């Protein structure tokens with residue numbers, strides 16, 4: 001089969017489109033013919049060798065996968081060949097979560113093998129492309145906002161990097177939860193698209209101090225909840241932007257993973273700082289977002305599709321921060 005594999009860490013040119021043996025199927029596994037695999041920032045970090053989740057080389061990435069069941073192992077009774085599925089990438093083990101596309105070969109290939117319970121059927125009205133956008137970004141948004149953040153209807157949420165895969169998901173899911181959404185992004189062009197997704201107010205964090213803008217938008221009250229994928233570079237202003245008893249969701253660190261911790265505002269404002277790891281989310285979160293898509297209440301934001309052979313160009317788009325929402329590979 002064809003796959004995108006890398007044998008060393010580095011820039012996008014380490015991604016090789018090559019022939020690799022088809023996976024050998026275990027008794028409890030299914031072989032999935034990949035129809036769509038969406039990219040995540042995680043793929044860039046893994047490829048660069050700078051991820052805190054190191055991968056063995058050579059590696060085939062691709063955590064977000066949708067396709068058809070091609071073949072099943074002999075113990076698999078409830079998934080017939082031809083079933084349309086999306087892959088829950090998390091394999092729960094006694095040692096903690098292991099991830100398809102990180103600890104095992106992933107979906108940037110014509111075929112991928114997964115444990116049968118990780119292949120989740122999707123209804124006909126959910127396209128492969130839409131389904132492949134869901135397991136990381138939309139589940140992170142759901143798990144972060146509701147399970148970790150306890151979002152309540154009528155609360156105000158600040159979503160950072162709203163043009164990112166996770167950010168565009170969080171804007172829509174926060175609106176679904178009845179929130180007033182303030183969204184940030186690095187260009188006015190992205191902000192225009194974010195407003196079309198339903199954001200109530202927007203801030204360009206490259207041209208304005210977002211904490212000052214939040215004050216103006218909220219009449220000095222601040223926000224209840226922040227969905228933050230940026231990290232260190234926005235830490236100070238995040239603390240300024242939260243109201244009393246506000247909650248800060250730490251999702252990602254594209255803007256740095258270390259800073260000095262100023263206890264003062266956290267103590268005097270009764271703030272909560274909460275870590276979020278999608279790989280701890282319950283499977284029900286994925287089912288919830290699939291249902292919302294099938295009901296037409298959630299539309300995954302897909303910017304561009306590339307053939308599998310053009311994975312390097314696709315990853316470059318994320319590296320250049322030029323995408324809005326998700327970028328997809330179609331083998």
Ligand SMILES: NC(=O)c1ccc[n+]([C@@H]2O[C@H](COP(=O)([O-])OP(=O)(O)OC[C@H]3O[C@@H](n4cnc5c(N)ncnc54)[C@H](OP(=O)(O)O)[C@@H]3O)[C@@H](O)[C@H]2O)c1
Nearest residue numbers: 041161164165166185186229251252253254276277278321
């Ligand atoms: N905790 C979890 O379970 C979980 C799950 C999913 C993702 N994440 C993390 O969340 C982060 C975002 O992931 P994603 O896949 O949504 O990312 P993405 O689609 O690649 O988008 C990242 C966006 O972040 C913005 N950004 C702000 N500061 C940046 C900087 N210094 N360098 C690069 N980009 C910067 C850029 O938008 P602008 O141009 O608008 O600034 C960029 O487009 C990553 O750190 C990822 O690992 C964590």
